[in-house]
Amino acid sequence: xxxxxxxxxxxxxxxxxxxxxxxxxxxxxxxxxxxxxxxxxxxxxxxxxxxxxxxxxxxxxxxxxxxxxxxxxxxxxxxxxxxxxxxxxxxxxxxxxxxxxxxxxxxxxxxxxxxxxxxxxxxxxxxxxxxxxxxxxxxxxxxxxxxxxxxxxxxxxxxxxxxxxxxxxxxxxxxxxxxxxxxxxxxxxxxxxxxxxxxxxxxxxxxxxxxxxxxxxxxxxxxxxxxxxxxxxxxxxxxxxxxxxxxxxxxxxxxxxxxxxxxxxxxxxxxxxxxxxxxxxxxxxxxxxxxxxxxxxxxxxxxxxxxxxxxxxxxxxxxxxxxxxxxxxxxxxxxxxxxxxxxxxxxxxxxxxxxxxxxxxxxxxxxxxxxxxxxxxxxxxxxxxxxxxxxxxxxxxxxxxxxxxxxxxxxxxxxxxxxxxxxxxxxxxxxxxxxxxxxxxxxxxxxxxxxxxxxxxxx
Numbered sequence: 234x235x236x237x238x239x240x241x242x243x244x245x246x247x248x249x250x251x252x253x254x255x256x257x258x259x260x261x262x263x264x265x266x267x268x269x270x271x272x273x274x275x276x277x278x279x280x281x282x283x284x285x286x287x288x289x290x291x292x293x294x295x296x297x298x299x300x301x302x303x304x305x306x307x308x309x310x311x312x313x314x315x316x317x318x319x320x321x322x323x324x325x326x327x328x329x330x331x332x333x334x335x336x337x338x339x340x341x342x343x344x345x346x347x348x349x350x351x352x353x354x355x356x357x358x359x360x361x362x363x364x365x366x367x368x369x370x371x372x373x374x375x376x377x378x379x380x381x382x383x384x385x386x387x388x389x390x391x392x393x394x395x396x397x398x399x400x401x402x403x404x405x406x407x408x409x410x411x412x413x414x415x416x417x418x419x420x421x422x423x424x425x426x427x428x429x430x431x432x433x434x435x436x437x438x439x440x441x442x443x444x445x446x447x448x449x450x451x452x453x454x455x456x457x458x459x460x461x462x463x464x465x466x467x468x469x470x471x472x473x474x475x476x477x478x479x480x481x482x483x484x485x486x487x488x489x490x491x492x493x494x495x496x497x498x499x500x501x502x503x504x505x506x507x508x509x510x511x512x513x514x515x516x517x518x519x520x521x522x523x524x525x526x527x528x529x530x531x532x533x534x535x536x537x538x539x540x541x542x543x544x545x546x547x548x549x550x551x552x553x554x555x556x557x558x559x560x561x562x563x564x565x566x567x568x569x570x571x572x573x574x575x576x577x578x579x580x581x582x583x584x585x586x587x588x589x590x591x592x593x594x595x596x597x598x599x600x601x602x603x604x605x606x607x608x609x610x611x612x613x614x615x616x617x618x619x620x621x622x623x624x625x626x627x628x629x630x631x632x633x634x635x636x637x638x639x640x641x642x643x644x645x646x647x648x649x650x651x652x653x654x655x656x657x658x659x660x661x662x663x664x665x666x667x668x669x670x671x672x673x674x675x676x677x678x679x680x681x682x683x684x685x686x687x688x689x690x691x692x
Contacts, residue, residue, distance in 0.1 A: 241266040242426045247462040260463075269421050305493055308404070308446075311349025314502055314511035315342065317540075318473060318486050320494015323350075323405060326444045327493060328437050330411075330466065331486075332451040332459040333475025338484055339450050341376065342475075342502070342509050343407045344369070348378045350405055358403040362389040362413030362423075376508040389423060391416040391432050395439055403445055408436060410450040412460060429461040437468050466490065478596055483518055484509065485597070488538075498538030516543035516653060519595035525623075529615030532626045532655070533607035534646035535599055541642070541649040543626070545594040546604065548611035553588035563593030564604065572609055572631060579635030580681045582613050603640035605631035606659065609681065610688060622691045624656035627684070629664070635681045639663035647673060657691065659684050 241250045244267055248259025257265050307322030316322050319329070333339050347357040361369055366385045373381050386397055391414050398406055408414065414432045415423040422428070433449065440447040449469065452460040459466060466472050470492040477484040486500040501515035512518065520532065520543055529548045534541055546564075561569045569591055576582045591608055593599050606629035614621050628646060630638040640646065643664030650658060651673040658675045665677035678684045 239268050242269050243267075244426055244461070245463060247426050247430060247464060267426070269425055269427070307493075308350070308355065310346045311353065312342070312346050312509075312511060314500030315346060315486065317538075318488045318498045318500040319471065320488075320491055320498070323446045324470070324493045325404075325446060326440050327471065328440050328447045328449065328469040329471040329473060330449045330451050330459070330469040331473040331475060332453045334453060334457075337475045337477060338502070338504060338509055339475050340364075340409055341372070342486075343409070343448060343450070344373060344383070345376060345378070345508050347383045347405065347407060348373070348381045351381065351383050355404040356384070356401065358384050358386060358398065358401055358406040360386045360388060360394055360397075360406065360408050362387075362408075363410060389413045389415060391435055395435065398439060398445055399443065402443070405446045405448065407448045408450065410452060411436075411465075412452045424460075426462050430464055433461075433465050433468055481596065483512070483595070495538055499540070515540075516649075519544040519593070519597055521545050521547075521594055526620035526625075528618050528620045529611055531607045531611040531614065531621055532650075533599070533604050534626055534628050534650050535597075535601060535604060536640075536642060536646065541646045542597075543650065543653060543655075544597055544599065546607045546611045547592045547594060548608065548615045549588075549590040550584060550612060550616040551588045551590075553586055557584075557586060558588045558590075560589070561591040563596070563598050564591055564608065565600070568602070568605070569608065571633070572605055573612070575631055575633060575635060575681065576609050576612065580609075580613075580685045582616065582685070584612065584616065587616070601640075602630040603628045605629065606637060606661075606681075606684060610659070610684065613685065613688070619692045621688065622657055624654065625659075625691070626650045626655045626657070627659040629659075629661040629678075631681055637661045637678055637680060637684065647675065659687055 241253050243257040243259060243265045245262040245265045246260035248257055250258060250266060253266055256263050305324045307324055309322045310316055331339055347359055351357050366387045369385050388394055411429060411433055412424040415428050416432055419427055419431060436447050454460050472490040474487045474489055475484060476487060482504045484502040484504060488496050488498045490496060501512040502509040503512050531546050533544050533546050535544050559566060559570055573584050573589060589612060607627045610627055628640050630640060632638060639661040643660060644666055647658060647666060647670055651670050656672060656674060658673055659678060660675060662677040662679050665675055676687045
């Protein structure tokens with residue numbers, strides 16, 4: 234009896250190889266080739282089949298100016314922090330992919346959102362492939378969603394899910410999760426590259442043709458990336474990542490891609506007994522409560538999307554050995570090494586023989602260069618053992634020549650700091666406001682050494 238022919242498919246990009254290789258020949262990823270049975274196809278011209286007809290609709294060539302286009306209508310989900318990340322609400326016919334670690338709260342948040350939409354009079358559908366209907370009902374009661382009218386379907390077969398969506402016509406449908414769904418047209422197992430790709434394509438096409446907003450829940454790999462082929466992220470309109478330590482009560486939802494809004498927005502949630510609750514003032518999470526100022530601590534006003542947020546930067550400088558360590562949590566380690574060199578050359582603060590540890594409090598990740606000045610001031614404060622003044626903030630990008638460059642939207646940062654009771658600010662000269670801000674003493678600087686002199690005069 235002849236052995237069935239098999240191919241090796243890359244779980245990252247979907248590329249195939251006739252034999253196993255350590256490195257994918259298509260994308261270069263290591264150890265991603267998985268053995269699978271090739272799908273029987275109708276031949277080279279697969280786009281002509283009914284299965285792909287929705288993807289190959291031909292239209293006449295039209296100038297951009299002649300195409301009618303209106304702003305997309307949005308529906309508020311009832312959860313303000315989620316709406317912020319989505320760009321203002323759920324878009325009709327939009328497809329959202331949300332991923333995160335197991336147990337972090339993806340299903341909880343979406344069940345709460347569906348219940349809020351249902352109570353506003355919109356029909357909703359929750360398709361669960363990982364739990365039974367009874368388990369979903371138990372969770373809804375634990376969350377305090379009494380007498381919830383959200384429709385639940387426990388199903389993993391794609392064709393039945395699409396038939397139910399067409400029959401019930403919900404405004405929003407949640408598929409939890411895309412890795413459990415399979416199609417009868419493919420012979421591979423649920424969760425395989427082919428199944429995830431094809432099922433997501435069919436659901437996306439159904440959303441665009443019927444106007445139903447689809448939310449797909451995705452698993453993540455041990456590296457933290459969404460499981461399945463990378464094309465999954467390209468197909469959908471919005472990609473959200475659920476972040477946070479499962480040992481902490483706080484969760485962050487971050488937009489990585491959004492065709493209908495801004496990216497790099499974050500929503501901050503607190504996990505409570507009654508589910509996830511939005512945090513109106515996230516700055517309180519990222520600021521430590523010190524009764525008196527301590528050395529090595531400097532507050533930064535960072536920008537997450539459109540929201541100014543105060544984060545405490547902590548630094549610890551200690552005697553090192555012949556090979557001093559440079560460790561940063563929440564900040565770029567290479568940038569830390571660069572800032573230490575600038576600090577030595579232009580401000581005369583030497584840390585060559587010292588261990589330097591830098592941390593952004595609260596588990597937040599800061600990628601913008603406006604954190605440079607706050608990091609340098611925190612390191613100097615720890616090295617000298619002198620705390621910065623109470624109510625002190627700083628922000629600004631530092632160049633290799635020692636100049637301090639302005640940060641975007643500096644006025645909003647300063648107003649947010651003043652609103653939270655901060656009284657002293659060291660900022661780039663270009664960010665200094667023309668009109669004074671009540672309760673905030675602002676020191677405008679152009680170079681790093683100026684910042685160090687001002688801080689020495691304040692402490």
